[in-house]
Amino acid sequence: MEFFLIKLVLVLIVFLVSLGVAAYSTYAERKIAAFLQDRVGPDRAGPFGILQPLADGLKMFMKEEIIPTHADKFLFILGPCIMMMTASMTGVIIPWGHGLEINGTFYPVQITDINIGILYVFGVVSIGVYGIMIGGWASNNKYSLMGAIRASSQMISYELAMGMAIIALIMTTGTLSVREIVEQQHGIHWNIFTQPLGVIIFIICAFAECNRTPFDLPECETELVGGYHTEYSSMKLGFYLFAEYINMFISSAIISSLYFGGYNFPFIDQLGLSPNMLSMLGTLIFFGKIFFFIFFFMWVRWTIPRFRYDQLMHLGWRVMIPLAIVNILGTGVYVLFKNGQLHF
Amino acid sequence: MNSTTNEIIKEKEYTTLNLGPTHPATHGIFQNVMKMDGELIVEAEPTIGYIHRAFEKLAERRPFSQITPITDRMNYCSSPINNMGWHMTAEKLAGIEIPKRVQYLRVIIMELSRIADHIICNSVIGVDSGAMTGFLYVFQWREDIYEIFEELCGARLTTNIGRIGGLERDFSQKAWLKIERLLKDLPGGLKEFENLLVRNRIFMDRTIKCGPISADRALAYGFTGPNLRAAGVDYDVRVMNPYSSYQDFDFIVPIGTNGDTYDRFMVRENEMWQSMSIIKQAMEKLDRLDDKTSFHAEVPEYFLPEKDEVYNTMEGLIWHFKIIMGETQMPKGEVYHSVEGGNGELGFYLVSDGGRTPYRLHFRRPCFIYYQAYPEMVKGAFLSDAILTMSSMNVIAGELDA
Numbered sequence: 001m002e003f004f005l006i007k008l009v010l011v012l013i014v015f016l017v018s019l020g021v022a023a024y025s026t027y028a029e030r031k032i033a034a035f036l037q038d039r040v041g042p043d044r045a046g047p048f049g050i051l052q053p054l055a056d057g058l059k060m061f062m063k064e065e066i067i068p069t070h071a072d073k074f075l076f077i078l079g080p081c082i083m084m085m086t087a088s089m090t091g092v093i094i095p096w097g098h099g100l101e102i103n104g105t106f107y108p109v110q111i112t113d114i115n116i117g118i119l120y121v122f123g124v125v126s127i128g129v130y131g132i133m134i135g136g137w138a139s140n141n142k143y144s145l146m147g148a149i150r151a152s153s154q155m156i157s158y159e160l161a162m163g164m165a166i167i168a169l170i171m172t173t174g175t176l177s178v179r180e181i182v183e184q185q186h187g188i189h190w191n192i193f194t195q196p197l198g199v200i201i202f203i204i205c206a207f208a209e210c211n212r213t214p215f216d217l218p219e220c221e222t223e224l225v226g227g228y229h230t231e232y233s234s235m236k237l238g239f240y241l242f243a244e245y246i247n248m249f250i251s252s253a254i255i256s257s258l259y260f261g262g263y264n265f266p267f268i269d270q271l272g273l274s275p276n277m278l279s280m281l282g283t284l285i286f287f288g289k290i291f292f293f294i295f296f297f298m299w300v301r302w303t304i305p306r307f308r309y310d311q312l313m314h315l316g317w318r319v320m321i322p323l324a325i326v327n328i329l330g331t332g333v334y335v336l337f338k339n340g341q342l343h344f
Numbered sequence: 345m346n347s348t349t350n351e352i353i354k355e356k357e358y359t360t361l362n363l364g365p366t367h368p369a370t371h372g373i374f375q376n377v378m379k380m381d382g383e384l385i386v387e388a389e390p391t392i393g394y395i396h397r398a399f400e401k402l403a404e405r406r407p408f409s410q411i412t413p414i415t416d417r418m419n420y421c422s423s424p425i426n427n428m429g430w431h432m433t434a435e436k437l438a439g440i441e442i443p444k445r446v447q448y449l450r451v452i453i454m455e456l457s458r459i460a461d462h463i464i465c466n467s468v469i470g471v472d473s474g475a476m477t478g479f480l481y482v483f484q485w486r487e488d489i490y491e492i493f494e495e496l497c498g499a500r501l502t503t504n505i506g507r508i509g510g511l512e513r514d515f516s517q518k519a520w521l522k523i524e525r526l527l528k529d530l531p532g533g534l535k536e537f538e539n540l541l542v543r544n545r546i547f548m549d550r551t552i553k554c555g556p557i558s559a560d561r562a563l564a565y566g567f568t569g570p571n572l573r574a575a576g577v578d579y580d581v582r583v584m585n586p587y588s589s590y591q592d593f594d595f596i597v598p599i600g601t602n603g604d605t606y607d608r609f610m611v612r613e614n615e616m617w618q619s620m621s622i623i624k625q626a627m628e629k630l631d632r633l634d635d636k637t638s639f640h641a642e643v644p645e646y647f648l649p650e651k652d653e654v655y656n657t658m659e660g661l662i663w664h665f666k667i668i669m670g671e672t673q674m675p676k677g678e679v680y681h682s683v684e685g686g687n688g689e690l691g692f693y694l695v696s697d698g699g700r701t702p703y704r705l706h707f708r709r710p711c712f713i714y715y716q717a718y719p720e721m722v723k724g725a726f727l728s729d730a731i732l733t734m735s736s737m738n739v740i741a742g743e744l745d746a
Contacts, residue, residue, distance in 0.1 A: 037480040142361055146383070146727075213474055214546055219475060223731050225368055305546050306474030308728045309383050 010111050013273035014091045019292075022245035029245075029298050036302045060238035066169045068231050070140040079135025080232065080239035086128040087243035090250045093117040095179045097263050097283035098274050109283060110115030110179060117178040118166055121254060122159070125209060128247070129155045134217065136228035137239070147227030150309060151218035154208055157316035158215075162205035165198045168331040169258060178254075180264035187269065190261040196336070197327045201320055206251040208316070211244060213301040220306055252293035253286075260289055358386055360667065361727075365394050369731045372741025374715070376730075383726050388719040392712075396745040403705040407670025408434050409508055409646075411705070416502035418709060419743040420684035422461035424453045424493065424505045429683035431471055432587055433692040434508045436679045439642050445635045446510045447589040448626045452494065452523065453505060454588070455619040455626075459506025459530070462570075462612040462619075465738040469609055470541055472735045473550045476538045485533050488526050495519040500624060509647035510640025520562070523627075527620060534616060542613070551606035555721045555733025565717045567589045568710055569688025571737055574611045575603030581684040588683075591620050605729075639743040645672055670700055687711055687738050711743040 027042065027049070034041025042049035067076055097109035114120050129152050136148020173181050174193050185191055192199050208215040219227030226232075229240045256262060263282030271278065307315065336342040373394035379387040382704035399418070403411050415426035428450050435442060442450075461485045467479040490500040496519055497505040497512065506512060515523075541547045557567070562575040572579055580597045582590040598614035600607025640647050644663045653660030659690035666672050676698035691708030715736045721737075722730040 033476075037477050038484070039480065142359060149382075216474065220728075223369060223728055302477050303540075304475060304544060305470065305541075305550060307546060308550055308726055310726065313547055 006107060007111060010109075011091045011092075014094075014096070014111060015088060016084075018091050018246050018249055019087060019242075021249045021294075022242055023057065023243040023333060025248060025294055026056060026241075027053050028294065029247050029301075032295065032298045033302050036299070057238070060235050064232040065234040065236070066231075068140060071231065072138040072140070073287050075134050075138035077236070079131050080236045080243070081126060081131075082134065083131030083243040084239045084246075085125050086131065087246040087250070089124050090121050091253070093120055093178050093252070094253045094257060095182050095262060096286060097281040098264060098275070100279055102173040108179070109279070113177055116176045118170070118176050118181075118258075121178075122163060122166075125161065125247075126155075126279075128243075131240075131243070132228050133230070139228075139231035139256040143224045143226070144230045147218045147224045147230070150224075151211065151228055154211075154215060154217060154312060154316070157313060158205040158208035158320070161201055161320035161324045162209065163330060164206065164321065165195075166258075168198050168324070168327045169195055169202075171328070171331045171335055177256055182264065184256050185261040185264050187264060188261070188266040190259065191263070192259045195259065195327070195331070197323065197330070199255075201324050201327065202259065203255060204320065206255060207300070208312075209295070210247045210251055210297070212248065212297055214304050214306045215312060216301075216306055217309060217312060248294060248297055249290065252297070255293055256286065258287035262286055262289075355574065356381070360510075363730070365391075369734070370741075371468065372739070372744070373733065374739070374741055374744060376718075378727075378730070381729070383728075385722050385725055385727065388730070390715055390718055390724050392715065393745055395741055399746045400705055400707065403702055405701060407665060407672070407700050408674060408702070410670060411702070412506075413502065413504050415707075416448070416504055417742055418707065419461070419685060419687055419690070419711070419740050420458040420501055421464050421738075421740060423501065423503045424457040425461075425683055425685045426690060427503060427505050427682065428454055428588070429685065429690050430692055431506055431508050431625065432683065433679060433681040433694050434646075434674070435641075437674060437677050437694060438508070438643075438646060438683050439675070439698055440509055440641050440646065441586075442510065442633060442641050443631055443638045444589065445630065445638050446640060447632070448630050449511060449515060449639065450506070451590065451593070452586050452623050452628045453493075455622045456489050456492060456523070456526075458619050458684075458686055459616050460486050461738075462616050463489075465686075465735070466609055466612050467537070468735045469551070469605065469732060470547075472731050473547060475541060475544075475674070478537045481540070482533060482537045485530050487528065488522070488529070490605055492519055492522045492526065495522055502713040507640070507644045507647055510638075512640075512648070513641040516635070522740070523623070527623060530620060531617075534613075538613060548606060551609060551732060551736070552583055552604060553602070554729045555604040555725060555736065556602050556604040557717060557721055558603060561717070561720070566713045567688065568713075569684065569686075569712055570611045570615065571603075571608055571688065571710075573598065574600035574607035575665070576601050581682050581689050585682065587681070593625050595622050595625075605732050673698060673700060685710060687740065687743065688714075705744055709743045709746055711737075713738045715739050715744055 031041045034042060042052040045051040045055045067073055092111045093114055095108065095110040099106055099108035133148050133149040136144040136151070169191060172191070173184055175181060211218050219229065224230070229237055232240060263286040265282065265285045270280060273281070333342065359380045361378045362375065363378055364370045365373045366531030375391040375394065377389045377391065378385050384620045399414050402414060412427050412430055415430045416423040418426050463482045470478040490677050493503050493505065494500050495516060497503050559575040559577050559595045562572050563577060567575065568579060576599055578597050578599050583597055595618045598611050598618065600611050644659070648667050649660040654664040674696045676696055678693060678695045680693045682689045689708065690710060693706040693708065694702055695704040695733055697703040718734065721733050
């Protein structure tokens, strides 16, 4: 019973935190865009516009809900639901911190540690494509359909390279559990040092998976009006936009846990703090890393133009995948060498 | 193919995509009906006339001085050039000699508006390729240029600047200060914008070989201006047929080689630097002129007298009345005058039968000509290319439809 209660609380906290971070990512995006473009950004709602996400959310709720007559009503509603659901499901396996020891019991700050955690993330993210595809198809609009086709082909192509980058990572770590991968990176033994190429491939693919610039073709406003969500209004549009920000948050969390040590930080043993203190500090540092990557996502978005469809496919299939294969081979040689099975 | 197989020949089906009339990328109201094979364009069919306002017919009913506001609304990104072009046409018909100082002042105004026009076009190429930031960087300088226009004539976008016979007033001290400040600040801002895009790998991949047109085809269509120069033909009205004393200035006519979007972008980018140098030269020349005050030719029949004269002299009152009521007669004749507009050769073909209004006035609008080549330029290209081609040709709906 107690176990369920704790898990329930944890689920609620993780869900609310991802919603909160996603909401404030929209604010951060606008403020960072303003900073990069010499503007002020939103500053009307509350001090420094801090209440802007609430105002936006309220606006989304109050808007008239329009379902086009030619749209398939059921699928039209299903699209954003799938998108939102898959976005909030991925947070489950992320270890937010080492864990707290209270009265002799150890409570890990993670909803569940599945031993195939990474595969779970991939599975759930792949379902996310259906949200876009169904939404774009059900809208019965050519622009939506084109956006949906772009989104699905892009996400499927980049998932391959992403998976291959992960294979190389698993070869060095020997586990699929995200918690174990993070634990192995104790101190400064981060995976970025053993997988430099893998990090680059993984981050680029994460950009493509999140549909962020330079891979924001599915919704590029100058070509496809609004892309797959052209016909959406009110909170269903809000769900699509919101899911994108949750995805960005989760991607940042996964990048930092897989390659940048998660809640580990240098000189963790030399500080001489109690394990609980270290754990809490680790969580803070983990969030710091996540926010850095969210900032990175935004920084890139407001700096460079986007690719064309064929260039995107070219990059995915003819650059990223061969690079990922080379990375796997290189990692194989490295692992053999490390285990002493390879002699020069 | 084995002839015994029983095959069903099915004709390939294409999607028809309506790009416009209200699409975020068309920057104005015009429609393209595109036959699409997935992302590829098989055929494009442009439709025009969504904001046709019958300017040429309107001009037949208006006195000469009242045609200036019409020209504002053609290429509204660089309306001062349109205004000046029209004034020069009317002056050519009436045989008015314009003082050197006024000609140089006009050159300054025209080059400022050329910079404003190119700023819009180039930054919008950035926006359409997904780089929003550069757009906001350079729009600040466009704002500064509009502030100068505001100082010169009171208006910003549809300027209605100048009059037949000169300018309505001299440059104020504040205007000179603003121009000097712009010349000081703009190079830095433009450099920043160029750093963002010119050697950006993604931007180059997107724009090089995107919507190209050969010099032959461009000439056959009647291209002029930056779009023709990007294709490699060094035709510039300012050099070929100088007006308003452009022959006194020393500047380079930048040309491209492939006539693609990148070349058009770079030609415009370089023209902005040349325009800055022309403005500097004009300011130096003005300093060396003995004439420090004239801002119009002495033509009382066309140029509105000062208010003081109107109230205190009979001739002033008569001229004022005649000009305001549009009762001044223009000489009989037929003239063609063209200026290098922001977009290309902006021509005015004017036939006058000696009455108070033109008998016929035709505007040679470069956008109208560019848009005819559009289907050929985007055939077989991607949808994204089509958008970039359109924005790099700088097709302005107001000028297209007139």
